[in-house]
Amino acid sequence: MDMDTELKNKVLGIMSRVLKINEDGVKISVIGGGFTGASKYLLETEGKRLFLKVADSRNSSVDASLVAYEAEIYQFLEKVGLTEILFPRYEKLIDEDGVKILIIDYLSDVTWGGPWNIETIEKLDVALEKLHSKKVSDIDLDEIEKISGEVLTLLGQELHPKKLNKEEMSKKNKPFFDAWDKKKCGFTNSDGEVYFAGNRNFAEVIVEETMKDFDEEDKVLTMHDLNFANICFSEKQAYFVDPLFLRMGYADRDRAVVGVNILQQLGKSANQELRKMVIDKYITNKMVLASLIKYYVTTTARKMDSGSKSFQKFHQECAEVALELFRDWDFDRK
Numbered sequence: 001m002d003m004d005t006e007l008k009n010k011v012l013g014i015m016s017r018v019l020k021i022n023e024d025g026v027k028i029s030v031i032g033g034g035f036t037g038a039s040k041y042l043l044e045t046e047g048k049r050l051f052l053k054v055a056d057s058r059n060s061s062v063d064a065s066l067v068a069y070e071a072e073i074y075q076f077l078e079k080v081g082l083t084e085i086l087f088p089r090y091e092k093l094i095d096e097d098g099v100k101i102l103i104i105d106y107l108s109d110v111t112w113g114g115p116w117n118i119e120t121i122e123k124l125d126v127a128l129e130k131l132h133s134k135k136v137s138d139i140d141l142d143e144i145e146k147i148s149g150e151v152l153t154l155l156g157q158e159l160h161p162k163k164l165n166k167e168e169m170s171k172k173n174k175p176f177f178d179a180w181d182k183k184k185c186g187f188t189n190s191d192g193e194v195y196f197a198g199n200r201n202f203a204e205v206i207v208e209e210t211m212k213d214f215d216e217e218d219k220v221l222t223m224h225d226l227n228f229a230n231i232c233f234s235e236k237q238a239y240f241v242d243p244l245f246l247r248m249g250y251a252d253r254d255r256a257v258v259g260v261n262i263l264q265q266l267g268k269s270a271n272q273e274l275r276k277m278v279i280d281k282y283i284t285n286k287m288v289l290a291s292l293i294k295y296y297v298t299t300t301a302r303k304m305d306s307g308s309k310s311f312q313k314f315h316q317e318c319a320e321v322a323l324e325l326f327r328d329w330d331f332d333r334k
């Protein structure tokens with residue numbers, strides 16, 4: 001039996017025991033999509049539909065830890081009153097023999113990651129506002145900082161990168177400046193093609209914009225990871241799932257990430273009214289946009305294996321969208 005089938009059977013066994021229902025009365029089907037290594041299932045019993053995110057620590061200890069952390073974040077969201085109204089209802093985490101199962105409600109009758117139109121763009125705006133305006137007490141703040149810090153440590157990243165001196169800073173900016181082709185005045189992708197021409201000092205202007213200081217006081221609860229597979233729409237509203245990267249951060253960043261992605265997906269032939277609406281609601285901070293550009297440009301330039309081609313194409317298109325927005329910043333805001 002292959003590993004996937006074995007895990008699925010194991011989960012079926014555990015769940016029927018937990019729910020005290022005969023295995024025949026429980027149906028489990030695999031759900032694809034998403035970006036982590038965990039397995040995802042829809043579990044159906046009489047009158048109940050649950051979404052399960054599962055990882056076995058014996059096969060992947062990191063994935064299993066991440067499932068457990070996601071459960072901690074759902075508990076946090078439940079405590080501050082954001083489950084059910086913005087995230088799915090959280091049921092519990094099961095840990096049996098190292099098999100970790102995060103159980104949340106299955107969201108039925110929803111569409112994932114679009115379609116992008118006036119209604120969904122408005123619903124998403126309301127959902128982001130709900131998250132970003134949530135009052136966070138000092139205790140809650142400590143709690144979420146602790147969890148998000150641990151998640152990032154597990155992934156080898158830092159929650160609060162230390163202030164860099166000049167030398168460290170220029171080292172950090174090097175991949176970005178390396179992507180800039182001085183002769184052609186444009187950025188290059190990993191195949192060496194130039195994809196966006198601008199002014200001679202365009203790269204410097206962008207980096208300068210990213211250096212502006214942000215006020216820690218402005219931090220709010222943010223999703224951080226707002227890839228479209230984490231956003232869905234019901235008749236009435238938008239919901240978020242997969243809050244693994246939930247953290248204190250800047251509302252403008254959450255907005256810019258989805259704004260750029262929506263414009264990328266709408267494409268060049270986008271309806272101008274819709275485009276204007278996305279810019280007004282989502283592209284709200286120039287410095288945040290500049291930071292995103294740095295991220296997209298450097299990932300587009302990085303040499304990667306061929307499997308990452310579509311990922312890189314997506315990043316290049318996002319870079320183009322963001323660069324255009326940056327270039328036309330004053331014009332768009334007239």
Ligand SMILES: Nc1ncnc2c1ncn2[C@@H]1O[C@H](COP(=O)(O)OP(=O)(O)O)[C@@H](O)[C@H]1O
Nearest residue numbers: 033034035036051088105106107112229241242
């Ligand atoms: N609560 C849910 N109800 C229904 N479908 C869901 C739910 N959560 C996630 N999904 C589906 O599973 C996909 C991946 O889920 P996600 O939690 O984002 O996984 P990953 O951690 O791999 O990114 C989503 O894009 C969506 O299609």
Ligand SMILES: [Mg+2]
Nearest residue numbers: 034035230242
């Ligand atoms: Mg996801």
